[in-house]
Amino acid sequence: MNQPIEGNEEPYIYTGTSVHTDTFIRNSLRSFIPSRFSFNSPRLFFNSKATESTLGQKNPKVVFVLGGPGSGKGTQCANIVEHFGYTHLSAGDLLRAEIKSGSENGTMIQNMIKEGKIVPSEVTIKLLEKAILEKDNDKFLIDGFPRNEENRAAFEEVTGIVPEFVLFFDCPEEEMEKRLLGRNQGREDDNIDTIRKRFKVFLESSLPVIEYYNSKDKVRKIDAAKPVGEVFEVVKALFTPVDDKAAA
Ligand SMILES: Nc1ncnc2c1ncn2[C@@H]1O[C@H](COP(=O)(O)OP(=O)(O)O)[C@@H](O)[C@H]1O
Ligand SMILES: Nc1ccn([C@@H]2O[C@H](COP(=O)(O)OP(=O)(O)O)[C@@H](O)[C@H]2O)c(=O)n1
Structure with missing residues (x-):
C-alpha cells in the first residue's frame, strides 16, 4: 500500500484524507489527462466539466x-x-x-x-x-x-x-x-x-x-x-x- 508509484516522488500513503487521495489521483493521472486540465483543480476534472470554470471559486x-x-x-x-x-x-x-x-x-x-x-x-x-x-x-x-x-x-x-x-x-x-x-x-x-x-x-x-x-x-x-x-x-x-x- 505504501509503495511509491513509478515515476512519482511522493509515496501514496492512505490516510483517508482527501488531500492525500487527491495527490495520489493527480499524480497517477498526470500521464494521460490533457495538459489544459489544471491539476490544481481536481474537483473540476471529477465534475467532468470540460474546462476549468472562468468564474473561479464562484458557483452562483x-x-x-x-x-x-x-x-x-x-x-x-x-x-x-x-x-x-x-x-x-x-x-x-x-x-x-x-x-x-x-x-x-x-x-x-x-x-x-x-x-x-x-x-x-x-x-x-x-x-x-x-x-x-x-x-x-x-x-x-x-x-x-x-x-x-x-x-x-x-x-x-x-x-x-x-x-x-x-x-x-x-x-x-x-x-x-x-x-x-x-x-x-x-x-x-x-x-x-x-x-x-x-x-x-x-x-x-x-x-x-x-x-x-x-x-x-x-x-x-x-x-x-x-x-x-x-x-x-x-x-x-x-x-x-x-x-x-x-x-x-
Ligand atoms: N403583463 C403585461 N401586460 C401588459 N404590458 C406589459 C406586461 N409586461 C410587460 N409589459 C410592458 O410591455 C413592454 C415590454 O415589456 P418588457 O418587460 O420590456 O419585455 P421584454 O424584457 O421581454 O422585452 C414594456 O413596455 C412593459 O411595460
Ligand atoms: N443573448 C442575447 C440577447 C440579446 N441580443 C441582442 O439584443 C437584442 C435585444 O434583446 P433584449 O433581450 O434586450 O430585448 P427583447 O428582444 O427580449 O425585447 C436582440 O434582438 C439581439 O440582437 C443578443 O444578441 N444576444
Whole structure:
C-alpha cells in the first residue's frame, strides 16, 4: 500500500484524507489527462466539466429568463429582484451598455441589434461573466440568454453553470408586438421591421433552446399575456420555497 508509484516522488500513503487521495489521483493521472486540465483543480476534472470554470471559486445559482421580445422578461425580473434578492442581468442591457461605452465591438453589436440578429456568444458571455464576478451576490436572473444553441452550449462549457430552472414567458406575437411598439424606451430595434425579424429569430433559434431545457424538465412555462400583477403571482409561487408556502 505504501509503495511509491513509478515515476512519482511522493509515496501514496492512505490516510483517508482527501488531500492525500487527491495527490495520489493527480499524480497517477498526470500521464494521460490533457495538459489544459489544471491539476490544481481536481474537483473540476471529477465534475467532468470540460474546462476549468472562468468564474473561479464562484458557483452562483442561476435562473434563465426566456421568452419572445416584449413578453415581459425585464418587467418580471424587476419584481423578482425586489422580492427575492436576485441580481438581474439582462444580456440585451449589457450589450447596449457595451455599445455606449465605445468598445471596439460597439459597431458590430449595434448592427446586429438593429437587424435583430444574435451577437456572437463570445462577446455576450464575457459581459455576463464580468457582471457575475463584479456583483457580491450568488443568485442571478439571466434575462434574454441563452438565445440560441451556440449561446447555451458555450455558456455551459465556459462557466460550468447549469441553470436551476428556466422561466419561460409565453405570449402571443400580436400581444408582444403591441407592447414593443408602445414600449417607448427609444430603442432602435423597437420598430416594426426589426420586431418582425426578432420574432423570426425567436422562433427559429430561441425556441429550440427552450425545447432543450424542457427535455431536461427545467422549464417553468408561464402565461405572460395576462396583466403584470397576475403574471407575478404565478412567478412568485415558483420562487417561494416550499417551506414558506406550507407556513403561509
Ligand atoms: N403583463 C403585461 N401586460 C401588459 N404590458 C406589459 C406586461 N409586461 C410587460 N409589459 C410592458 O410591455 C413592454 C415590454 O415589456 P418588457 O418587460 O420590456 O419585455 P421584454 O424584457 O421581454 O422585452 C414594456 O413596455 C412593459 O411595460
Ligand atoms: N443573448 C442575447 C440577447 C440579446 N441580443 C441582442 O439584443 C437584442 C435585444 O434583446 P433584449 O433581450 O434586450 O430585448 P427583447 O428582444 O427580449 O425585447 C436582440 O434582438 C439581439 O440582437 C443578443 O444578441 N444576444
